[in-house]
Amino acid sequence: MELFHSTRSTAIQVTAKQAIRQGIADDGGLFVNDALGQTTIDIESLPGKSYQEIALEVLSALLPDFTSEELQExxxxxxxxxxxxxxxxxxxxxxxxYVLELFHGPTSAFKDVALQILPRFMAHTTAPEPTSQEDITDRVLILTATSGDTGKAALEGFADVNSTGIVVFYPAGQVSEVQRLQMVTQKGSNVGVVAVRGNFDDAQSAVKNIFGDHTLAVQLATESATRLSSANSINVGRLVPQVVYYFAAYAQLLFTQEINFGDEVDFIVPTGNFGDILAGYYAKRLGLPVGKLEVASDKNNVLYDFLTTGVYDRNREFFTTISPSMDILISSNLERMLYYFSDGNTALISQLMNDLATTGRYEVPAEIMEKIRSVFDCSWADEDQVREAIAECWNENGYVIDPHTACGYHALSTTEGTPTAPRVVLSTASPYKFPRAVLEALGQEAPESDFACMDALQQFSGMKIPENLRSLENQSPRFTDEIDVADMPEYVKTMAARFAE
Known part of the structure; x- marks a missing residue:
């Protein structure tokens, strides 16, 4: 069986189900599979197939110990x-x-594609035979740090799932009002939402530290029979469903005869934590004719600087922008990409991640960067350019995009891509999640209420408001806690005990 191991060591090998249940490796690394790409997808057979049929083929290749029956369910x-x-x-x-619309799920963001299926994957995993006090568990507590969209999508996916609880941490004052209301009004007896005083990187780093706290793990196991796992894209079960829509996009282009079999396609991906674009690289490894994968960043352009210089440096000013889900300075999934491009050099990955933890920066050898640049391109847009892209897209196409997608749209005019290849921009969220920013970018007066902004945007554009967003106006917040980063471990213990009652 094809097994998974940490990006930082091959010492412990686990199945896909174990990797999904655990979320992150014991040494803090991310789970990878060295067999990635040994099985390829029959792309010529894809045109005309449903999304569900394509998903079965792709996920069967990526999650080898799930049966076809389990995956179909x-x-x-x-x-x-x-x-x-x-x-x-x-x-x-x-x-x-082209634009690939990824926002038709229950929370109007691309995270739904993965987070509607992750809880179902999790239901097919089982607790391992206990080998230590830490392993004596019968429930899972999902911990998630969110920069805006993952939180609600994870809450929606895991709400009221048996033997599972979920706690979402979001940066106080650094998500849109619609994103905040989506989270704090979430229903479910097993959910918790808390604002953290700090930015997303602070919250994400704290969650990773909590995962690595062995003393806390034993305490949770003994006091509430609970094991921690993740719904962020550090969890391989969150990452691999995103691979499917790259194949689905290619199949649609083949079906409409926009391309011929074997033609390359470029994908432009608004990127923060690097998971969405890494899924495109996985698709390429599985045989999809991907030309360039373009990282489209906002003003927090740490990935742009890395791809152009080879130095990853998070020691920089953090900007709160109108594309909050991309306001990230530590892109976790970059670690998986570096593992594959270094040909599985776990010692190098350990060194780089240690450098990042201790100094906030690392430098990748030039020969590895050369290989990375042969696949990945990059661009970034400042706040004015994001607004200009929203207006330009409307003026030229009569199509409304959100600020994150606008970073990708901006890249169309600033980078060249693969000669003759079609270019697909991944649209990551409904513009109605950010109605004020979009309305202002379109040169319209923005009313005081975000819900009035939704109505005004609908009247202006004719694009229907998703009911799941418009109905938030009349819902009362359930969660009002706000804590310091240092208090997050204690909050986790409290919530684990509450869910275990």
Whole structure:
């Protein structure tokens, strides 16, 4: 069986189910599979297939110890009438280019594609035979740090799932009002939401430290029979469902005869934590004819600087922007990419991640960077450029995009891509999640209320407001806690005990 291990060591090998249940490796690394790419997808057979059929083929290649029956059950439950488009991730022409709409799920963000299926994956995992006090558990507590969209999508996916609890930490004052309301109004007896005084990187780093706290793990196991896991894209079960929509986009282009089999396609991906674009690299390893994968950043352009200089340096000013889900300075999934491009050099990855933890920076050898640049391109947009991209997209195409997608749209005019290759911009969220920023970018007066902004944007554009967003106006917040980063471990213990009652 094809096994998974940490990016930092091959000493402990686990199955896909174990990797999903655990979330992050014991040494703090991320789970990878050295067999990635040994099995490829029959791409010629994809045109005309449903999203669900494509998902079964792709996930079967990526999660080898799940049976076809188990995967089919997960897929059927994840991708049904909870999505508002039968195509799940429809591809739309936009002039000479294309946009892949990833926001038709229950929370109107691309995270739904993975987080509607992750809880179903988790249901097919079982606790391992206990080999230590820490392993004596019968429930899982999901911990998630969010920069805006993951939180609600994870809450929606895990709400009221048996033997599972979920706690979401979000940076206080650094998500949009609609994103905040989506989280703090979440229903479910097993959910918790708390604002953290700090930015996303502070919250994400604290969550990683909590995962690595052996004393806390034993305490949770003995006092509440609970093991921690993650719904962030550090969890391989969160990452691999995102690979599917790259194949689905290519299949749609083949079906409409926009391309011929074997033609390369470029993908432009608004990127913060690097998971969404890493999924495109996984698709390439599985045989998809991917030309360039372009990292589109906002003003927090740490990835742009890394890809152009080879130095990753988080020691910089952090900006709160109108694209909050990309306001990230520590891109966790970059570690997986570095593992594959270094040919599995776990010693190097350990050294680089230690450098990042101790100094806030690391430098990748030039020969590895050369290989990375052969696949990945990069661009970034400042706040004015994001607003200009929203207006330009509307003026040229009559199409409304959110600020994150606008970073990708901006890249269309600033980078060249692969000669003759179609270019697909991944649209990561409904513009109605950020109605004020979008309305102002379109030159319209923004009313005081975000919900009035939604109404005004709908009147201006004719684009229908998702009901899951518009209905938030009349919902009362359930969660009002705000804590310091240092208090997060104690909060986790409190919530674990509460869910165990």
């Amino acid at each position: 997960c897929i059927d439950g994840a991708y049904g009438d909870n999505f508002t488009d039968d195509a799940i991730t429809p591809l739309k022409a936009m002039g000479m280019n």
